[in-house]
Amino acid sequence: MADAFPLGVSSPEPTGKPRWSRKVKADNIAGYLFLAPWIIGLLAFTVGPMLASGILSLTKFSGFGAIKWVGFENYDKIFQDKLFYTSLYNTSYYAFLGVPAQLLVALCLAVLLNMKVRNVNLFRTVYYIPTVTPTVANVFLWVWIFNFDFGLINSLLRLVGVAPVNWLWDPQIVKPALILMSLWAVGQQMVIFLAALQGVSEELLEAASMDGANNIRRFFSITIPLISPVIFLNLIIGIISLFQTFTVALIATDGGPINSSLFYVLYIYRKGFQSFAMGYASGLAWILFLIILVITAIQFYLARRWVYYESGSAPS
């Protein structure tokens, strides 16, 4: 993050003794005043609640009445809780298969949209529409698409003589079905890829053609390495967000059948807001936080092997 000081004023970094000239002082006051809402919000709605949920996880609290200190009891219980492991497994399954699938689809769409044909902007708009559809409407629609008797997919399957599948009510199929459903709305990742593809230098690609590389070779040897930072970005954001999948599972299946789509945040929601075990739910939430932290750290570590930075700097 190279920060220049664009206004050309003296750097505020103290060199020896800070020179608190009027200008520097005024800048500091102005800077913090402009930032004040954000800093207050950060403390009140992010940092404060983070710490509070850490403390809550050591208590027994229903949201009403007295708070009882119980130490690490909640965590002991969580580690013996079968549904904790079930929801963790479901969520990992969904995230680790779902994110690569989403990125693959998004990248393919971005490559399509990067072709130099007329009216390609119209297609860009159309491809983005599923992403702006309200999730609730989205899910209702897909419940129909997956319907066993009347749904679109099974109708098509029958048409070609394949046995229909019980998409949302078969414990073995429901997670792949939900992943399939998520592939319909990958507009965000798609546009990020598209922007990256447009930044790939034409000269480099042309030079490779001159050397006799075909399209596929050029894509894998030049384009992919050049956009690898953006793949990495999408991967990080994707894992974090799929680990917190909630709305889809709540509306489409409500965690079923037999808990096979009980995702982690849905379990937190049930414990916290339906069973009113807020201490327990906070413990679950903190474990999720640590899991995501570790996964993200591992990804940053692995990124050194495959993410290519033109400037040679580490991921920031």
Add this chain to the structure above:
Amino acid sequence: MVEREERYIASISAKLGAYFLLGLGAVISLMPLYWLIMTSLRPAGAEFTYPPEWIPSSFHPENYGIAWNRAPFWLFTFNSILVTFLATFGTILTASMAAYAFARIPFYGRQVWFALTLSTMMLPWAVTLIPRFLLFKYMGLFDSLWPLFLPFWFGGGAFYIFLIRQFIMTLPVEMEEAAVVDGASRLRIYFMITMPLTKPAVAAVGVFSFIHHWNDFMSPLIFTNREETRTLALGLRYFGDEQFTEFRLIMAVATLMLVPVLVVFFAANKYFVSGVALSGLAGR
């Protein structure tokens, strides 16, 4: 000659192939929406048929009126509009203030705050959910619309700040420098010079925020309870639960809920795509 003809044919077939693939993707993208609208117009009891009817046997626009009167949807719409506008306005104002500070004002500790801001994008919101709920409960704001927009008057979110900040970094500083020399205050420079120039980024943030809050399901679910405080997204869900047999009515409300989103999306499409693109540069 022959070679040229071959090349011509090759380029034509490549173009045809490209359009075929693009068209296929477009059909897949739009098909569920087509089904949404068609289902909302079907006669009663004809929502589920096998084989699926691509065009309804008869059209029933009166479904919309029937659906709208099944629940206080005017109230839900009012709630949704109020929350969306208040949250979006707060986001635009406070996120661009923070962005301006990060981009232009050399204050002590700027790098640290900026790094901290970016790192909050990686925090799972689920961790803060329960304390936030309790915070609003103790403030007496549970089951009101306040929790749905108040937090967005405090910076709006790291992603928005980052997006506007990146945009400001691309603007020339000469005009601002001249104003500084003239002794204009920071507030004045920000409102009179920088803010008008950041219109594309602010528009992108506005559209993102609008669509997010209009569609948001989780926050209303957690922070509101009574029917009087329901938003459209939540109203649609409860409606769906109670009347699942009348799929066409649910689809009618869903279609109506989608209209403002599509209007905003098409009107500001340019900003939307460039906004995401700008955020994509984060990885570089």
